[in-house]
Amino acid sequence: MKTRDRILLTACDLFNTLGEHNVAASDIAAEMDISPGNLYYHFKGKDSIHLSLFATLQREMIAVLGPAIQTPGLFGEQKQGSAVERSWLFLSVVLELMLGYRYFYENPGSLMLRFPEIDRGFRRLVHLKLSACEVVAAELVAGEAPTDRQEADFNSLANTMSLTLSYWLPYSRILYPREDRTLTIHRGVLQILSTCAPYMEAEQHGFIEECRQLYSAMLASGEYGGV
Amino acid sequence: MKTRDRILLTACDLFNTLGEHNVAASDIAAEMDISPGNLYYHFKGKDSIHLSLFATLQREMIAVLGPAIQTPGLFGEQKQGSAVERSWLFLSVVLELMLGYRYFYENPGSLMLRFPEIDRGFRRLVHLKLSACEVVAAELVAGEAPTDRQEADFNSLANTMSLTLSYWLPYSRILYPREDRTLTIHRGVLQILSTCAPYMEAEQHGFIEECRQLYSAMLASGEYGGV
């Protein structure tokens, strides 16, 4: 593997575990057993690493969000499974991706303030996420023509979903600091879907119920170091 | 006003506008037209300022949250107005308070990592917020004995409210960077209350409707530099 890529990987990893601003360029070099000079040969500095890392995140996120927003609905092509199942998959993928760059979501403000391009990019991503949530919500509630009130409720529903999606990782980490990551994602998806529950057809509830059972079982089994 | 207090005030202000980590101790001194040495006479350094600032935030927040959690319901003593109106007031007060220390909520992770006492304190606050939201939610949905499913929905509702309450400021700032602060708070309260809408008695909806109208009017008037 190329040194340049190893730097990116190592940096992201350190940022995630230690917190972005507790990691110096030299720390990254030390962690990889290369010299600081070498690191500076590949990147102009920590800033340049941040920009590169964010560019990747952005690219990957757009790759996931883009298709979801296309008119035919989640994942463009032929639909498979029920609406809830597809939503579940979609939300999982997004959360998984965010988890890989979680240092970013713990302190969005800091990086946005330092780098205008990140500021713009992140804004754009949030807007995309909101659009995607609108599509997901629309698929989930489906059905009858909305009254004015339902219209307003729908908008706030999409907002809630998008907000939860954006901040679930840090929020959850505060409430359950040592929880297994996989479980955190599952609970996040469940939390978001629960938000839609009151608007959904009765038959759809079955899937959410199953998820809840599953989640309880996981918690009980203790293999995920929960609470 | 004592220099010590002016330092706290100025620091908080600078942190809010420039971002915590773009502000050096010397910047604070410069902004107040005192010498760095003077600042270090009053505080051992930036760290000590942070701790002091957080202690205040914590104290004020507990003063608001504590009574809300008491069994009689929101604001302890005799209840005034409808449940929605009281919730509205309560949520406004909390958001207003958070707004005063918004630098903190833009980058929770950074400060929590640096100061164990802030980490503990912030965790505690989030738990309190969640408890308070449970009380608010209970007052709002009121009524009949819940089935299992409603029970689960209720829990996730309280979580959604608490999460929205915690991250509304940064989220909203990303979506509407230049929005007037007052409007941001109003919209936040409305957003949280909308979350409960599907669970509420029909008659309660009237108030939320009014709020929405009001909000539309404010946006239209343009005096709040919206979008």
Add this chain to the structure above:
DNA sequence: GTCTATATCGGGATAGAC
């Protein structure tokens, strides 16, 4: 591409006069 050595710089922190 990678290393070692070194220059630079900004912010944190202290000493001592007033």
Add this chain to the structure above:
DNA sequence: GTCTATCCCGATATAGAC
């Protein structure tokens, strides 16, 4: 309490040999 002057350190960044 407040100032000036100064020190110190850690992180960034570069030069030049291998």
